[in-house]
Amino acid sequence: MKAELVLANGTVYDPANGIAGERMDICIRDGKIVEQVSEKAQRLDLAGKVVMPGGVDIHTHVTGSKVNAGRIMRPEDVRSSVSPRTSLTRSASGYTVPNVYQIGYTYARMGYTTVVEAAVPPLKARHTHEELSAIPILDKASLVLMGNNWLIMKYLSEGRDDLVREYAAWLLEAAKGYGIKIVNPGGTEAWGWGRNVEGVRDKVPHFDITPADTIKGLLKANEELNLPTSVHLHPNRLGKPGNYSTTLETMELVRNATTRMPRGQVLHVVHLQFHSYGGDSWRNFHSEADKLATAVNSSSNLTVDVGAVVFGWSTTMTADGPFEHDLQRLTHLKWTNVDVEAETGAGVVPHFYSMRNAVAVVQWCTGLELLLLIKPDRIFLTTDHPNGGPFSKYPQIIHLLMSRKHRDAMMEKLNPVCKKSMLSSLDKEYTLYDIAKITRAGTAKALGLAQKGHLGPGADADVAVYDLQPDSTEGLEKALSSAHLVLKDGTMVVRDGRILAAPAGRTYWARCQPTDKRGEMINGLREHFRYYTIQLENYPVSEEHLIRSSPVVPEVSS
Amino acid sequence: MSVRLVVKKVPAVGLEAEVIDPATLVKKGLSEIGRLQVWAGRRTMPLGEAFDISAEGPEDNIEIHGDASRVKRIGQGMASGRIDLLGDAGMHLGNRMSGGEIHVSGSVSSWCGCEMQGGSISIAGNAAHYLGGAYRGSSAGMQGGSIAVSGAAGGEVGCRMADGIITIGAGCGDFAGVHQKGGVIVVHGTCGARPGAGMTGGLLILNGRVESILPGAAYVEEVQEAEAAGARLKGPFLKFKCDLAEQAQGELLILAEPNRHLRE
Amino acid sequence: MAGMIQNVTCPFCGCLCDDIRVVLEEGKVKEIYNGCALSQSRFAEAKRTENRNLQPLVRKGDAKLPVGYDEALNRAVEILASADHSLLYGWATTSCEAQRAGVELAELLGASIDDTSSVCHGPSTIGIQDVGYVTATLGAVKNRADVVIYWGCNPFHAHPRHISRYTVFPRGYFRKGRKDRKLVVVDPRRTSSSRIADLYVQPEVGHDYEILNALRAMLRGAKIAGPKVGGVPTGTLQQVAELMKRAEFGALYFGLGLSMSRGKHRNVEAALELVRDLNAHAKWVIGAMRGHYNVAGFNEVCAWETGFPFSVDFTRGYPRYNPGETSAVDLISNGEIDAILTVASDPVANLPAEVAGKIRRMPAIAVDPFKTLTTEAADVVIPSAVAGIEGPGTAYRMDGVPIELRGLCEPPPGLLGDDEIVLGMLQRLKGMGSR
Numbered sequence A: 001m002k003a004e005l006v007l008a009n010g011t012v013y014d015p016a017n018g019i020a021g022e023r024m025d026i027c028i029r030d031g032k033i034v035e036q037v038s039e040k041a042q043r044l045d046l047a048g049k050v051v052m053p054g055g056v057d058i059h060t061h062v063t064g065s066k067v068n069a070g071r072i073m074r075p076e077d078v079r080s081s082v083s084p085r086t087s088l089t090r091s092a093s094g095y096t097v098p099n100v101y102q103i104g105y106t107y108a109r110m111g112y113t114t115v116v117e118a119a120v121p122p123l124k125a126r127h128t129h130e131e132l133s134a135i136p137i138l139d140k141a142s143l144v145l146m147g148n149n150w151l152i153m154k155y156l157s158e159g160r161d162d163l164v165r166e167y168a169a170w171l172l173e174a175a176k177g178y179g180i181k182i183v184n185p186g187g188t189e190a191w192g193w194g195r196n197v198e199g200v201r202d203k204v205p206h207f208d209i210t211p212a213d214t215i216k217g218l219l220k221a222n223e224e225l226n227l228p229t230s231v232h233l234h235p236n237r238l239g240k241p242g243n244y245s246t247t248l249e250t251m252e253l254v255r256n257a258t259t260r261m262p263r264g265q266v267l268h269v270v271h272l273q274f275h276s277y278g279g280d281s282w283r284n285f286h287s288e289a290d291k292l293a294t295a296v297n298s299s300s301n302l303t304v305d306v307g308a309v310v311f312g313w314s315t316t317m318t319a320d321g322p323f324e325h326d327l328q329r330l331t332h333l334k335w336t337n338v339d340v341e342a343e344t345g346a347g348v349v350p351h352f353y354s355m356r357n358a359v360a361v362v363q364w365c366t367g368l369e370l371l372l373l374i375k376p377d378r379i380f381l382t383t384d385h386p387n388g389g390p391f392s393k394y395p396q397i398i399h400l401l402m403s404r405k406h407r408d409a410m411m412e413k414l415n416p417v418c419k420k421s422m423l424s425s426l427d428k429e430y431t432l433y434d435i436a437k438i439t440r441a442g443t444a445k446a447l448g449l450a451q452k453g454h455l456g457p458g459a460d461a462d463v464a465v466y467d468l469q470p471d472s473t474e475g476l477e478k479a480l481s482s483a484h485l486v487l488k489d490g491t492m493v494v495r496d497g498r499i500l501a502a503p504a505g506r507t508y509w510a511r512c513q514p515t516d517k518r519g520e521m522i523n524g525l526r527e528h529f530r531y532y533t534i535q536l537e538n539y540p541v542s543e544e545h546l547i548r549s550s551p552v553v554p555e556v557s558s
Numbered sequence B: 001m002s003v004r005l006v007v008k009k010v011p012a013v014g015l016e017a018e019v020i021d022p023a024t025l026v027k028k029g030l031s032e033i034g035r036l037q038v039w040a041g042r043r044t045m046p047l048g049e050a051f052d053i054s055a056e057g058p059e060d061n062i063e064i065h066g067d068a069s070r071v072k073r074i075g076q077g078m079a080s081g082r083i084d085l086l087g088d089a090g091m092h093l094g095n096r097m098s099g100g101e102i103h104v105s106g107s108v109s110s111w112c113g114c115e116m117q118g119g120s121i122s123i124a125g126n127a128a129h130y131l132g133g134a135y136r137g138s139s140a141g142m143q144g145g146s147i148a149v150s151g152a153a154g155g156e157v158g159c160r161m162a163d164g165i166i167t168i169g170a171g172c173g174d175f176a177g178v179h180q181k182g183g184v185i186v187v188h189g190t191c192g193a194r195p196g197a198g199m200t201g202g203l204l205i206l207n208g209r210v211e212s213i214l215p216g217a218a219y220v221e222e223v224q225e226a227e228a229a230g231a232r233l234k235g236p237f238l239k240f241k242c243d244l245a246e247q248a249q250g251e252l253l254i255l256a257e258p259n260r261h262l263r264e
Numbered sequence C: 001m002a003g004m005i006q007n008v009t010c011p012f013c014g015c016l017c018d019d020i021r022v023v024l025e026e027g028k029v030k031e032i033y034n035g036c037a038l039s040q041s042r043f044a045e046a047k048r049t050e051n052r053n054l055q056p057l058v059r060k061g062d063a064k065l066p067v068g069y070d071e072a073l074n075r076a077v078e079i080l081a082s083a084d085h086s087l088l089y090g091w092a093t094t095s096c097e098a099q100r101a102g103v104e105l106a107e108l109l110g111a112s113i114d115d116t117s118s119v120c121h122g123p124s125t126i127g128i129q130d131v132g133y134v135t136a137t138l139g140a141v142k143n144r145a146d147v148v149i150y151w152g153c154n155p156f157h158a159h160p161r162h163i164s165r166y167t168v169f170p171r172g173y174f175r176k177g178r179k180d181r182k183l184v185v186v187d188p189r190r191t192s193s194s195r196i197a198d199l200y201v202q203p204e205v206g207h208d209y210e211i212l213n214a215l216r217a218m219l220r221g222a223k224i225a226g227p228k229v230g231g232v233p234t235g236t237l238q239q240v241a242e243l244m245k246r247a248e249f250g251a252l253y254f255g256l257g258l259s260m261s262r263g264k265h266r267n268v269e270a271a272l273e274l275v276r277d278l279n280a281h282a283k284w285v286i287g288a289m290r291g292h293y294n295v296a297g298f299n300e301v302c303a304w305e306t307g308f309p310f311s312v313d314f315t316r317g318y319p320r321y322n323p324g325e326t327s328a329v330d331l332i333s334n335g336e337i338d339a340i341l342t343v344a345s346d347p348v349a350n351l352p353a354e355v356a357g358k359i360r361r362m363p364a365i366a367v368d369p370f371k372t373l374t375t376e377a378a379d380v381v382i383p384s385a386v387a388g389i390e391g392p393g394t395a396y397r398m399d400g401v402p403i404e405l406r407g408l409c410e411p412p413p414g415l416l417g418d419d420e421i422v423l424g425m426l427q428r429l430k431g432m433g434s435r
Helices: A063-074 A101-109 A120-135 A148-155 A163-173 A187-191 A210-226 A244-252 A289-298 A322-333 A358-372 A391-402 A404-411 A416-420 A432-447 A477-481 A518-531 B029-037 B258-263 C037-047 C070-083 C094-110 C122-131 C138-144 C162-167 C206-217 C236-246 C265-278 C295-306 C328-333 C354-361 C373-377 C418-431
Strands: A004-014 A019-029 A032-034 A040-043 A051-052 A055-060 A112-120 A140-147 A179-183 A230-234 A267-269 A303-304 A312-318 A336-339 A347-353 A463-466 A485-488 A492-496 A505-511 A549-552 B002-007 B037-040 B043-046 B050-056 B062-066 B083-084 B101-104 B118-125 B144-147 B165-168 B181-188 B191-193 B201-207 B210-212 B218-228 B231-242 B250-255 C005-009 C020-025 C030-034 C059-060 C063-066 C084-090 C110-116 C134-136 C149-153 C183-187 C200-202 C250-253 C284-288 C339-345 C363-366 C381-382 C390-396 C404-409
Touching: A004 A432, A032 A358, A051 A055, A051 A120, A051 A432, A051 C390, A055 A432, A063 A120, A063 A312, A063 A336, A063 A347, A063 C122, A063 C295, A101 A112, A101 A120, A101 A391, A101 A485, A101 A492, A101 C295, A112 A120, A112 A179, A112 A432, A120 A140, A120 A163, A120 A505, A120 C295, A120 C390, A120 C404, A140 A485, A148 A163, A148 A210, A148 A518, A163 A179, A163 A210, A163 A505, A179 A210, A187 A322, A210 A230, A210 A244, A210 C265, A244 A289, A289 A303, A289 A358, A303 A432, A312 A322, A322 A336, A322 A347, A347 A358, A358 A391, A358 A416, A391 A404, A391 A432, A391 A477, A518 C138, B029 B050, B029 B210, B037 C390, B050 C094, B201 B218, B201 B231, B231 B258, B250 B258, C030 C037, C070 C339, C070 C363, C070 C381, C070 C418, C084 C328, C094 C110, C094 C295, C094 C390, C094 C418, C110 C295, C110 C328, C122 C265, C134 C138, C134 C265, C138 C284, C162 C250, C183 C236, C200 C236, C206 C265, C206 C381, C250 C265, C265 C284, C295 C390, C328 C354, C354 C373, C363 C373, C363 C418
Parallel strands: A004 A040, A004 A051, A055 A112, A112 A140, A140 A179, A140 A505, A179 A230, A230 A267, A267 A303, A336 C134, A505 A549, B002 B062, B062 B083, B083 B101, B101 B118, B118 B144, B144 B165, B165 B181, B181 B201, B191 B210, B201 B250, C084 C110, C084 C339, C134 C284, C149 C183, C149 C250, C183 C200, C250 C284, C339 C363, C363 C381
Antiparallel strands: A004 A019, A019 A032, A051 A463, A312 A347, A336 A347, A463 A485, A485 A492, B002 B050, B037 B043, B218 B231, B231 B250, C005 C020, C020 C030, C059 C063, C059 C381, C390 C404
């Protein structure tokens, strides 16, 4: 639209441009932020309101095979939260496993405008895109699972980095993905035999490599391809007491790696909370957040998202198949598992985080400790939706970050193990500036989405306006759940928590240029396709499946 | 105020009337009650179009006359008060109720008393399937209260029952007490196949002939009598632990004499 | 179009084989390669015009008269819009694009939507909602499985290439082929599948639950009383339990023999529980032998659109789900439906007689490429192109792998695809304004 708009007098938080609560005007034309507009521009007076770039969720499981398996398995969750269609909106359902409309509308009401689907099995990428295309309003991107991919592991074991790079590029285009995701490298492949791996140096059964090889190999390919975001990694041993050492060891692998890309990080570790545990049993299970915080703060090339826990029901779902089996054996709740031939796997198990349960309370403390100890430039707010809890609960976590008093009041209601936690002694209170970093500025930067997460000229006019008091947390959760105003590409989509419009968002994906190794790789791939049960020609997702396909073409380095 | 509803016209597609709940009706005037909306397919209509409504006495109860077999959700979620149905009732009668009483002189359709928390339901006629059970995907069924059926019940009586008591007078279908984890179920009369399937707790008493039991029902011993909700039943009973496919902490008592065939 | 077209997806059964090679001649399918007998029949059927609906028909008085699409769609929407509770039924043999439009239409109408699950694998999904579903894509089985069990199904008949392309005969990464694997068939009937089994277990009809129950108890180390369970010697069952525990990778496929025999969803639940329990001992997966080529697709589409996999009631403007109540067969037999739209299915032929009778007596719209008992009975007949032969689309294989369908040849002149037809109804309904 050619409309000009001025968002006037709001209190703006735009960390990417160093703006920390300044009263200023934001000018919009043709769906972009611009320096200035003509006098004919429509003016919206936002005095007393907080203005931020639209939220960017860097890690969320919202679409595709395992998410839908979660919906199908959990009709009790679906029916717990339903709203009827209106003339503008489709009917919405689901709490931890929302339907596509619930996802789009809920994120939008919270002022989020871009989400990244955390994990896609390439054989089923078509499914992911069918669902992504159905989610209204939001721009999206997806990350393609490669850490247990047979051909990747084969090329790595043969020392063929050039073919790893070529195949990764091909796979991204075939799956229309934006970046590379690694989940429990080697472990999900071992789960193909009912096993797992115990650490980064473990040999992957039947493949002559270790998780360390996979991580380093894909990292190298990622940087050679100049992909907009870094590798996103879910380390080995998720959820296990004592796993913090594996996480530290994993981070150590990339200590000296560098990138030319503006993002700065070579590795983004996802849902760090689930990987920060000490002890060796559930009895002495405790947080080692401070050790992880030190490692992240002293690094120059790592970012993380927290994967915080929220009390109540969640649905755990991850490509870490063996983890879900273990969880199910502990809790005896229903369990869905989907191994994907030659590539990856997934598991889904409902989970209840109880305020009275010591383990859940330790997990809750751990997430908050990480957020309070790690610099807000490096750590981002997620719940690993829906593993730690639904994304609709982000405002609850923000409230806890911004108010020591509120944390203390909450801890009174919890299992007393929290009294022994480091959390109980942490004073820090987040400012709105910090919150803007961990929910939009930082995530957009780590994702290499230059036009998102900030309000400088050239940015997409994705803007969130909240009815927040800058100096008080009163009414905070409601204000963040139900934005005063949200703009998507300059169009008003939410007003006072109500959906005004539901335009289709874009799908970003990486289209890499092939090198002269492409032919050799394709020959190898054709050979390799004997182990699949579909034809190679039918495997790639065609661009027509995407809504507003927006390929990003990385620069080719020599 | 006591409200009398006489079935006047149930639309062809049936009716859903969760407004028929003592708490919703008893404090309102008659014309206001008549304007409450019920669902017929995708349309709503006033309660007064489906029922003739009159006031009866001073108590907080509801009396329903006529054939309400195609009226669903009566007494849904009720917490107090009393509903007397002088005919049949449709699906989901008293589901999720936490208190109060429902009395039915006719028969009821499926999902009666599903996920009940408290209160009581008594049925002079028959109950269909899923009596006192759980809705799809739920891990918990009945958690309290009591259901008494003088006639017969269909399949899956007391699915996932955690607490409370269900008594059936004239037999039931397959899978009685399926996934039962607590509470007491007593069935007089003939019982279908596979009682106690997936049982992990609670007490299931079958006081009549049972079609068949599962390999997962492990015989323990013969006992002389059984006790349920303060009442003593004269045996002897064959006692089983159920279900060996699970943790087998459920107790299954089967009237011995008509059921010697189960131990062959 | 002429010549050989490679990598075509067969739109018949849940195997959704995508390696069919099609030879066209003068724009029609001349012959196919790689396809099984069922595949051959599907491609051949589409060619014959005498059983095709070639023109929309609308009942006027006693006769059904040919009209254009416009009039037929208008009449269809008129019927649906005036109903109190209409049912949109079928969907299993058409594309995801049509299914999505169907869900939107149902929501806008305040109708109910259901597929053929209630007479097929609906019980399996209900079982999954209690226990979960430990499964794998077919290639994982091809590459790894050393034990494959078919329970209550006859793949040779219903899914002819399941064993030969996917599970037992093919060479996988870790398995050389037939010799490397044990094939077990559990079926009360002797079938072509049981005849090639390494171990054939023959239970009495309707006793699968007992056998699964015994196997689960045995896995927990319990001793089962009695010489037989469900007609099978306890010793044989012990053997099966041992075989399952010692597998390196086992796969259990089940069909209507479980989901439609006495116990239904409880039978499937027991099989799902057995495989779940087995994972404490050995790697096992289970898979439902979905019949129609895109019935899995309907469950996926319906789930991401509404949250629920089938039997969705939109009468209140939001989705509600309660199979046994909101499922097609129950809705119709309970008299709750006063108009029906069928898409790519023949309920008058396939559903119980009492239900078929009720369908005949209500206003009905049938969208189908072929003449069927349902199109016979319908008041409005809307011809469509055969998805996957005469028009493209997406479909989901029984194991959830999404594969594209192709349009290979032109449909009979002027015919639209199911998705276009349903979208046409949606458009007209929206144009009617608020109701």
